[in-house]
Amino acid sequence: MSARDIPWCVPDLSGREVEYVTDAVASGHIGPAGPYLERLERQVAEVSDAACAVTTCCGTDALHLALLLAGVRPGDEVVVPALTFVATANAVRHLGAYPVVVDIDPEYWQIDPCAVAAFLTGCEQRRGRVINPASGRRVAAVVPVHLLGHPAPLAELDELAQDSGIAVVADGAQGLGATYRGCGIASGGVLTSLSFNANKIITTGGGGAVLTGDPDLAARARYLGAQAASGTYQHDEVGHNWRMSNVSAAIGCAQVERLADLVAAKRRIHDAYSEALVNVPGVSQPGCAPWATTTRWFAPLAVDPATAGIDAAELRAHLASKGVSAGPVWTPLHQTRAHAGCAPAPCPVAERLGRAVLQLPCSPGMTEDEVSRTINAVRTGVRDAARGSAFRGIRARASVLRP
Incomplete structure (x- = not known):
């Protein structure tokens, strides 16, 4: 790196x-x-x-x-x-x-x-x-x-x-x-x-x-x-x-x-992402219930490829090409080899999110410039996918990021 x-x-x-x-x-x-x-x-x-x-x-x-x-x-x-x-x-x-x-x-x-x-x-x-x-x-x-x-x-x-x-x-x-x-x-x-x-x-x-x-x-x-x-x-x-x-x-x-400060930093990062990406088509984040406050431990982003024109693995590959490290979400437990067959009923929400989510950078020490760079990388990834420009090779790189 x-x-x-x-x-x-x-x-x-x-x-x-x-x-x-x-x-x-x-x-x-x-x-x-x-x-x-x-x-x-x-x-x-x-x-x-x-x-x-x-x-x-x-x-x-x-x-x-x-x-x-x-x-x-x-x-x-x-x-x-x-x-x-x-x-x-x-x-x-x-x-x-x-x-x-x-x-x-x-x-x-x-x-x-x-x-x-x-x-x-x-x-x-x-x-x-x-x-x-x-x-x-x-x-x-x-x-x-x-x-x-x-x-x-x-x-x-x-x-x-x-x-x-x-x-x-x-x-x-x-x-x-x-x-x-x-x-x-x-x-x-x-x-x-x-x-x-x-x-x-x-x-x-x-x-x-x-x-x-x-x-x-x-x-x-x-x-x-x-x-x-x-x-x-x-x-x-x-x-x-x-x-x-x-x-x-x-x-x-x-x-x-410093727990309060660390949680505040996580929330600041999440809020910056939410405000800046709210109008980017095909991307969303989980809500927060009125009876809860959340630490915003990670900064997940769900990507709807039908709307965004890009899937989560492709967006991760694009972010990597811009020097932004993003993590995957977990494989749903019943889809892992270790715990295969442990779901007595379908789990469509978990399965959809298991395909659709990536985790944006969220280190509590992130600078405003790093947050802005991450936001711009997400925006350009979706924009380039919509235009079909500067996107050649991203799909090939994304194939190695898919589970």
Whole structure:
């Protein structure tokens, strides 16, 4: 990548990260214990409106742990949205359970409560358990994902879950800093997992956390994540080593201090794209529900080739030719080889968006010039496609970008 190229999504480490990491190393607290870990857990719980936060090695581990705490067991089924990063389904499979995917809504791109309700309506109650008659398996939980930093419709899902007797475990990997009905994403007491991967709202280089309103669940999370140690080399269960290091937490502490600024930067970038591209034919972005604020973690752009004259892969290739790095959207889970066949019903919205979406650059440190260059590149891509000029070779380059 040349100095003039615009990266897709890189972290902003311009705060006190180096100072805190240096202090952590100098103190000798480099393992899974220390003051920065304790501080990070307090800070993350506070901004999420959770009673407790327990840090982990990564976001996938956090979701795995949250599902385990919710009672998901081998052989169970867990309802997940069709469009999400594969880690959501992988965490289910790591437990020996099975993801069942349902469609997302076309306006906010969140898991569709109507699709969840339709699936649960086809299930049966047997001895207090929800059973999928097609598989004979127990349905144990639903995992709403706060996709792209927009909160999922938790109230509707919680009502469905209570009526059915299943758990709700939120995948909040992209949602730290968002609000749901005026509160943090963990305010309702639903078990929630977070990710602190390098491209998330805040980063620890990797890592994640489980949020809960129940101190007993938090204590069990720490126990299971520390090899289920009940004493010195005494272990009553098979545990895991899910603990974050104090050094990683030091980075996170510097990041969470600037959470409001990082989210504001993401929103500024998104708003600039929205305002400038609103009249470009064939491109659109997801909305924001009146009951939510979103982090605008990524800056997705849906491309309708029938109107724009260009598809998402072709527009990505055009942007690359202008030095603008754009990312793809995720392949819908049921269309991956890893989780093929996990959709009991068609998922037309997720499948359409899986073909139509690209992710514009959204690093929180983007300059106004970089945002303007990205906007101009999108405009010229659509304009050139409409004119049929300066477009020769883009389709050939786009073929390598299609999944």
